[in-house]
Amino acid sequence: MGGVETIERIRQEDKDVTILIVLAHSDAKYLTNSIKAGIQGYVIKPTSMEQLIEVLEALIDCIKAKQTQKAYHLSL
Numbered sequence: 051m052g053g054v055e056t057i058e059r060i061r062q063e064d065k066d067v068t069i070l071i072v073l074a075h076s077d078a079k080y081l082t083n084s085i086k087a088g089i090q091g092y093v094i095k096p097t098s099m100e101q102l103i104e105v106l107e108a109l110i111d112c113i114k115a116k117q118t119q120k121a122y123h124l125s126l
Contacts, residue, residue: 053080071089071091076094093105
């Protein structure tokens with residue numbers, strides 16, 4: 051099973067899980083297919099620790115926003 055297929059399978063099991071992929075090289079078609087399959091972020095190797103932290107912090111912010119929104123809707 052390839053990466054995109056794995057992403058699709060994960061999405062079937064849990065549509066809310068946050069997915070970050072790490073690519074060895076920039077492949078526009080693969081990246082486009084991965085985005086369509088439902089990733090929230092990506093990193094292309096090699097990457098600096100600062101870039102990785104930046105991407106992870108952005109994903110954490112998105113997760114927190116989703117949790118806040120979900121809690122708000124449940125409270126209505």
